[in-house]
Amino acid sequence: MDAWQWQTWQGKSYLTCRLLDPFPHGFFTREFRPDSPLTLAQGLKADAVVYRTHQVHGNAIADTRSLTPIVEPSAKETLPQADGLLSDRSNESVWVCTADCTPVLIADRAQGRVAAIHSGWRGTAAKIVPEAIAQFWNRGSHSADLRVALGPAISGDVYQVSLDVAAQVGATLLPGNPNQEAEAMIAALSEFDDTPVLPDTEAGKVRLDVRRAILHQLYRLGLAPEQIAIAPHCTYQDTERFFSYRRTQKKYVQWSGIVT
Known part of the structure; x- marks a missing residue:
């Protein structure tokens, strides 16, 4: 069964992952x-409270x-500076925006805890996703209950970086x-399965x-392959569906969110 499905709201398409059901x-x-998360949240759960960051x-x-909570589209200067949001209260939605970086949605299927993470190469080098998993653990989550969906992002086939950037990651x-x-370091990484x-x-x-x-960071934390899904979509290559900063140098974004 395919982990990823296209859904439609107001005649427009968005992507979901079965791992994050329900x-x-x-x-x-x-x-x-x-549209801002205030509008997009209506398509997920109409009465959900909305949170985002700068x-x-x-x-x-x-x-x-x-x-x-966000009650109107805010200038980012008024928002807290963070690249992830975590919620364990009911009826809250957490959001991140991306334009080549990876949107990561995490859910604890046993305790109802969720997170939305923005992870580009800098955030990945700073281990933001492992930090998120640690915060789940600190709040009582068990690794076996976690599910992680890595959404559309620029793929390795087209993402050229310096050796220094690759080495930091x-x-x-x-x-x-x-x-x-x-x-x-690059030579050692090249020996990885699924390098x-x-x-x-x-x-x-x-x-x-x-x-x-x-993915490999999550493996190092003990998560199993069946707990993680990577979207089969590249923001750089799929020009019809996604914005890509690397492709256009324009600061347009798409949003990803999850509701407790």
């Missing part, structure tokens, strides 16, 4: 621009208990000396698959 959720497409490519995760996956030479790095024809460059790096 939590209302969606990875929304460029069709929904300029994303800064870090690894901070905000707890909705310490935040004020790779350092989260390799034991031993994190300060080893970038070339040695997150691919060769590039340009000297000093490689292709980086951020979602596969996150």
Whole structure:
């Protein structure tokens, strides 16, 4: 059975993942621009309270208990700075926006706890997804109850980065000396099954698959393959459905959210 399905709301398409059932959720497409999470939440659960943050490519995760719900589209300068949101209260929706970075939705199917995470290469190098999992554990979640969906993002086939960038991400996956030479680190990563790095024809460059790096981070935490799903969609290559900053250099985004 395919883990991913397209759904329709108001004649427009968004993506869902069976792993996150029965939590209302969606990875929304460029069709929904300029709708904000206040509007999009109506398509998931009409009376859900809405939370979002000002994303800064870090690894901070905000707890909705310490935040004020969004009641109107806000200037990002008024929002708390964080790249993740966690909720364990009922009827709350948490949202992140992306335009090549990975939107990560996490659910604890036993305790009803959820999180929405924005993880680009910087956030992945800063281990924001492992930090989110740690926060689930700290609140009493068990690893076996967690389900993680990695939504549409730029794929490793087309994401060219410097060796230094790849090495910063790779350092989260390799034991031993994190300060080893970038070339040695890339060589070690290349030996992984389902490697997150691919060769590039340009000297000093490689292709980086951020979602596969996150996948390996989750494996290192003890999650099993059947608890994780990666969307089969690339924001860079699928021009009809998704915005891509790498493709257009325009700061348009698509939203992803989940409801407790």
